[in-house]
Amino acid sequence: MTEAHPIGLSIRGGVKVYPGTRALKGVDFDVRMGAVSVLVGENGAGKSTLMKLIAGVEDMTEGTITMDGREVRFRTKADAVAAGIGIVFQELNLFPNLSVAENIFIGHEPTRGGVDIDTEKQRVETRKLMERLEQDITPDTLLGTLRIGQQQIVEIAKALAQDARILILDEPTSALSAAEVEVLFRVIDELTAQGVGIVYISHRLEELIRVGDYITVLRDGTITGARSMEGVDIPWIVQAMIGSSSKEYGRSEVANFGPEIFRAEEITLPRMGGGFTVDHVSLSIRAGEIVGLYGLMGAGRSEFLECVMAQHPHSSGKFWVEGKPLTERDVPGRIARGIALIPEDRKRDGLIQIMAIRENLTLSSLPAFTKLFHLNLKQEAQTARDFIKRLTIKVASPENPVSSLSGGNQQKVVIGKALMTGPKVLLMDEPSRGIDIGAKAEVFRTMRRLAAEGLGILFVTSDLDEVLALSDRIIVMAQGRVTGEFPAGTDAAKVISATTPNAQVPKEAAE
Amino acid sequence: MTAVPAPKDAQGSSILLTILQARTYLALILVFGYFALMAPNFMTLANTVIVAKHAALTAFLAIGMTFVIITGGIDLSVGSTVGLTAMVSGWLILYGIDPGLGWSIQFNTFEVALIVMCVGIFVGWINGILITKLNVAPFIATLGTLYIARGAALLSSGGRTFPNLSGNPEYGSQTFPLIGAGTFLGLPFLIWMLIVVGLVAAYIAKRTPLGRHIYAVGGNERGAALSGVKVDRVKIFVYMFSGFCAALVGLIIASQLQAAHPATGETFELNAIAAAVLGGTSLSGGRGKISGTIVGAFVISILADGLVMMGVSSFWQTVIKGLVIVAAVVIDQAQSRLQARVALQQEAAASR
Numbered sequence: 001m002t003e004a005h006p007i008g009l010s011i012r013g014g015v016k017v018y019p020g021t022r023a024l025k026g027v028d029f030d031v032r033m034g035a036v037s038v039l040v041g042e043n044g045a046g047k048s049t050l051m052k053l054i055a056g057v058e059d060m061t062e063g064t065i066t067m068d069g070r071e072v073r074f075r076t077k078a079d080a081v082a083a084g085i086g087i088v089f090q091e092l093n094l095f096p097n098l099s100v101a102e103n104i105f106i107g108h109e110p111t112r113g114g115v116d117i118d119t120e121k122q123r124v125e126t127r128k129l130m131e132r133l134e135q136d137i138t139p140d141t142l143l144g145t146l147r148i149g150q151q152q153i154v155e156i157a158k159a160l161a162q163d164a165r166i167l168i169l170d171e172p173t174s175a176l177s178a179a180e181v182e183v184l185f186r187v188i189d190e191l192t193a194q195g196v197g198i199v200y201i202s203h204r205l206e207e208l209i210r211v212g213d214y215i216t217v218l219r220d221g222t223i224t225g226a227r228s229m230e231g232v233d234i235p236w237i238v239q240a241m242i243g244s245s246s247k248e249y250g251r252s253e254v255a256n257f258g259p260e261i262f263r264a265e266e267i268t269l270p271r272m273g274g275g276f277t278v279d280h281v282s283l284s285i286r287a288g289e290i291v292g293l294y295g296l297m298g299a300g301r302s303e304f305l306e307c308v309m310a311q312h313p314h315s316s317g318k319f320w321v322e323g324k325p326l327t328e329r330d331v332p333g334r335i336a337r338g339i340a341l342i343p344e345d346r347k348r349d350g351l352i353q354i355m356a357i358r359e360n361l362t363l364s365s366l367p368a369f370t371k372l373f374h375l376n377l378k379q380e381a382q383t384a385r386d387f388i389k390r391l392t393i394k395v396a397s398p399e400n401p402v403s404s405l406s407g408g409n410q411q412k413v414v415i416g417k418a419l420m421t422g423p424k425v426l427l428m429d430e431p432s433r434g435i436d437i438g439a440k441a442e443v444f445r446t447m448r449r450l451a452a453e454g455l456g457i458l459f460v461t462s463d464l465d466e467v468l469a470l471s472d473r474i475i476v477m478a479q480g481r482v483t484g485e486f487p488a489g490t491d492a493a494k495v496i497s498a499t500t501p502n503a504q505v506p507k508e509a510a511e
Numbered sequence: 512m513t514a515v516p517a518p519k520d521a522q523g524s525s526i527l528l529t530i531l532q533a534r535t536y537l538a539l540i541l542v543f544g545y546f547a548l549m550a551p552n553f554m555t556l557a558n559t560v561i562v563a564k565h566a567a568l569t570a571f572l573a574i575g576m577t578f579v580i581i582t583g584g585i586d587l588s589v590g591s592t593v594g595l596t597a598m599v600s601g602w603l604i605l606y607g608i609d610p611g612l613g614w615s616i617q618f619n620t621f622e623v624a625l626i627v628m629c630v631g632i633f634v635g636w637i638n639g640i641l642i643t644k645l646n647v648a649p650f651i652a653t654l655g656t657l658y659i660a661r662g663a664a665l666l667s668s669g670g671r672t673f674p675n676l677s678g679n680p681e682y683g684s685q686t687f688p689l690i691g692a693g694t695f696l697g698l699p700f701l702i703w704m705l706i707v708v709g710l711v712a713a714y715i716a717k718r719t720p721l722g723r724h725i726y727a728v729g730g731n732e733r734g735a736a737l738s739g740v741k742v743d744r745v746k747i748f749v750y751m752f753s754g755f756c757a758a759l760v761g762l763i764i765a766s767q768l769q770a771a772h773p774a775t776g777e778t779f780e781l782n783a784i785a786a787a788v789l790g791g792t793s794l795s796g797g798r799g800k801i802s803g804t805i806v807g808a809f810v811i812s813i814l815a816d817g818l819v820m821m822g823v824s825s826f827w828q829t830v831i832k833g834l835v836i837v838a839a840v841v842i843d844q845a846q847s848r849l850q851a852r853v854a855l856q857q858e859a860a861a862s863r
Contacts, residue, residue: 367720
């Protein structure tokens with residue numbers, strides 16, 4: 001087998017450290033030429049980081065990359081491209097205002113004398129590439145007029161135009177129709193026949209089994225399974241993805257739910273260019289209940305939370321808090337009614353980085369410290385100190401800028417800010433994103449405690465393990481719709497299959 | 512990778528940081544000391560009062576500008592607003608308001624001042640509405656009002672000066688010249704006004720929810736909005752406050768000169784921005800102090816007046832002013848970088 005598919009690139013002991021987290025902890029990974037090496041793992045497991053190392057987007061902290069027996073080091077993307085590595089990111093990096101040929105040769109245009117672009121050569125090369133990919137796309141077509149699947153093909157052509165011998169495809173099928181997926185798979189077959197090594201990342205497990213020759217499973221920055229695809233089935237993948245020993249965030253006390261505290265009915269958010277980002281979503285939460293909202297990226301979960309927090313004026317539908325309709329149209333009004341949001345992107349939405357920890361904590365609750373227009377700084381500082389203690393936020397001084405804290409402590413500041421408003425319903429978008437394992441456990445313990453105090457919690461996560469362990473009820477969303485609702489203790493495979501309700505690949509493998 | 516030299520290094524950079532943070536005050540002491548030694552008559556009482564009066568005018572505009580810049584915006588229209596409000600003061604003193612019925616309404620000094628302030632606040636309100644509700648970039652919106660206000664000022668008199676604004680005792684406006692010339696307890700009125708406006712602005716910045724929201728909007732607009740800050744209201748307020756400050760200056764100048772010229776206040780907005788930046792206000796928003804801005808205004812005015820007294824050519828004055836502003840921003844950047852490094856060192860030391 002090794003003879004059939006020689007190793008084209010291998011990583012040994014790959015470590016990548018970001019401030020506050022170790023994204024990769026000593027990873028060994030091989031790319032085999034003329035075969036498809038599949039990489040699977042949950043969001044945040046380290047797949048993208050690993051691919052960024054190979055593509056030269058990020059520099060490796062420790063470890064070696066070997067190509068053709070020589071040790072190589074990619075400091076920039078250009079280094080990797082020169083070594084024959086092409087990457088197609090999940091979000092396409094194309095220019096809709098330029099033609100197909102111009103897109104393919106952007107950044108390395110063939111020129112006459114270094115100045116004049118040789119458009120004829122571009123066209124000829126593009127036509128050759130399109131023939132190789134079996135596509136009927138003319139070089140002068142404006143990219144913006146192509147369907148998304150065709151654009152994906154153009155992106156692949158772009159990588160091939162630079163003589164890519166190793167091609168990384170990051171979730172290439174997420175935007176494709178069933179027919180386009182078939183085309184893509186044919187293209188992949190041909191490329192492997194031509195000796196190209198392909199790394200294929202996807203969440204669609206059936207698809208992986210069909211297209212892959214080798215599989216590598218990542219969990220929390222370590223490899224939990226690597227083998228040839230022969231004999232691999234979905235239960236094996238799920239097992240490797242989430243592990244056998246579930247992390248201990250489980251409910252310790254007996255569940256004791258109160259009455260319904262929050263209800264959403266027919267929430268709809270139209271998408272630009274047709275369709276819905278949030279498609280008639282209805283759900284309810286009881287006091288003391290933790291509801292996990294699971295799904296893949298782009299399923300509309302964050303957008304749903306944003307609708308609750310009045311971020312989308314064009315959304316329609318109705319909300320109730322404690323049985324009374326939520327008619328307030330702006331954020332302060334909704335905060336006053338007991339809604340609190342902990343946004344997914346701490347940096348962008350959750351915190352004012354240059355302000356002090358104290359100022360961030362109290363930002364949503366300033367009226368509580370204000371008489372007429374005078375801010376009682378003493379009372380404010382006292383309350384801030386209380387919350388820092390209550391949430392065990394590790395700070396040198398509450399007056400330090402919040403940006404000086406680690407990810408986990410920053411997240412606690414965001415939670416503290418939300419709690420200070422005295423919420424009844426807590427919306428948490430990826431509460432464990434970008435924080436280390438210890439801080440995660442603390443955040444989850446805090447969630448448990450808050451639920452026990454009678455809050456209703458709705459949390460969005462892409463971590464299967466987390467949603468299974470923490471939720472009293474699991475709601476799965478896909479393509480803007482609710483596609484499944486499960487009680488605690490549901491089988492992981494069922495939850496996963498609900499995330500891709502109309503997968504284009506036959507499902508025999510799942511049984 | 513030894514841990515030993517780190518604390519010493521951190522100490523060194525935190526001393527440097529303290530010096531950088533106090534740079535506006537150091538600059539004030541430096542320019543003041545330099546001219547006190549080098550320029551004859553600089554230290555006389557009469558001259559100090561003149562310099563202070565000049566500085567006060569820049570300081571008013573710069574205080575308004577500081578709030579605007581902290582929210583991440585810019586207000587280019589203040590100079591024109593000064594001109595417009597000066598003309599409005601002149602018009603009201605000379606003609607009152609003529610409803611076209613053969614009689615006119617005349618105003619006393621207090622009423623004139625009140626109307627002028629309202630005009631300034633109105634210009635600011637227009638800026639605010641353009642920027643928040645109509646989504647025009649602050650630079651463009653206030654550039655537009657810059658031209659409109661200047662044009663309106665020119666139209667009001669056909670480009671001529673309103674002369675002899677000494678007021679009319681019949682209408683109770685004979686006290687108008689006192690706004691710019693009067694004194695109280697030995698200090699000019701406008702210095703008292705600066706003290707009041709400065710204290711009120713500093714109070715707003717430090718001890719009111721509004722002030723906190725101003726900083727939050729500049730630091731991270733999205734984050735502030737999600738935290739329940741009414742971003743639009745905050746922005747409209749800062750532009751209205753800036754308009755108020757500009758009107759105050761227009762009124763004072765018309766009163767000081769007892770005349771109103773439509774070109775009054777040209778390029779004042781640049782001095783105001785320079786003073787704010789010199790005082791440590793960050794043009795990227797979220798950072799700035801009223802006290803720093805006032806000191807910055809004094810540095811610029813002392814520099815200008817001192818160079819005049821030393822007989823430096825006005826062309827060189829312009830160059831020097833430019834150099835000082837550029838140097839201020841370069842030092843500001845250096846401070847930000849150093850500050851970030853010191854904070855990281857502290858965090859690293861704490862987690863060790």
